[in-house]
Amino acid sequence: MARTLSVTALEGIGEVAAGDDLAAVLSTALAPLEPRAGDVVVVAHKIVSKAEGRVVALAGVAPGPGALALAARLDQDPRQVQVVLDESAAVLRTERVLIVRTHHGFVCANAGVDASNVPGDDTVVLLPRDPDASARALRAGLRERLGVAPAVCVTDSFGRAWRHGQADVAIGLAGLRPLQDWRGRPDAQGRTMRATWIAVADQVASAADLVRTKDAGTPAALVRGLGDHVTEDDGPGAAVLLRPADEDLFL
């Protein structure tokens, strides 16, 4: 039988604010699709962050000298630059955009701090403090409400070295296998496969992004057909997708 995957945008998710019960919101949006245990719910981090109150009003931010200097050079709001610096463990590039390593270990532009799709001109959204914990909490909440526990994948859109455009990646996971390792297994000709180590969760994040529209209220999607990659336990999370700088073959 042909292996088929389906990806469906969740409709009817309105604006999310600090303290909202996101598991309840997602459960309502999922109900018409009759969620099952092998499903994956993919959620853009922005609504997770908003529900968790990871939002900063720029009016209350006092930029330091470092932020002021970078902001002048990059033609950015120095308060927003200060927020980016606060979210960063290391600043890697400052030439045209701030490329940083966040406290979580993600290497991305502006530490994932984002002003788009936020009500009010002076508010920015941060990444969740612990996206794997966010995913686990959401999964537990879905299990409670739905009686089944689809996997949860929290995503962000990251730029890439060497290639134009952004692709969504997994920044938080519960119950979805992050990586599938075919290395050392025999292929169809009995040869050992040498370099096949698949970032399953990042590919799931990318697949889900294809049904979203950036200007409308579709921050979540249901992916069905990946039961082989969904586990009863929450697993190691997206943190294992991070490659330490000293192991990086590309740097």
Add this chain to the structure above:
Amino acid sequence: MARTLSVTALEGIGEVAAGDDLAAVLSTALAPLEPRAGDVVVVAHKIVSKAEGRVVALAGVAPGPGALALAARLDQDPRQVQVVLDESAAVLRTERVLIVRTHHGFVCANAGVDASNVPGDDTVVLLPRDPDASARALRAGLRERLGVAPAVCVTDSFGRAWRHGQADVAIGLAGLRPLQDWRGRPDAQGRTMRATWIAVADQVASAADLVRTKDAGTPAALVRGLGDHVTEDDGPGAAVLLRPADEDLFL
């Protein structure tokens, strides 16, 4: 209506050899799915390369001094290293694996030269010489046989900086929009979105990889539901996804 995407593995594609009519092979595999104009056919480059004869018997390769030195250091077959060097415009890293820029401009491990899933111990598969041209030729062949012209996306699995594992990307395209640009458009709150430039084709490649298995004969998939991104003309191809090194924010 909920926006839904489906991804289905194409069954029954056997071993492909030089000179095979790949459009005919794919047409047969697609027929049960009743392909339509807005569909995307995603094809792992390996069968494209094989059909095009982009296969090298290592017995006929004489490694030069550079290949011999690198092979000794990396514990690799010097003949295969010579093939990698022949496919490379620049060698970027040599510490644990060869990271190169290919003549096409792709930055990847081993110039995409791969020995897995190849019959015979001493044969390696190269990337297609011009993957965009390969995609256009396949699309024309499908149009001729099917009466409709689904888009064609030729893929390879690339490692990424900073993240573990590989994700599939588009290396050849015909009729699929490579990038979608939301920059400068207003978001739901009327704010201008600053950095939303989506690598649609790479995300399609990743979505398709999720239904493939690396050890079995599923080198192609049909993606349905992306009609908005499929164009009548073949478009600019995957070459526009390449970011020139001097514009790279991550390097």
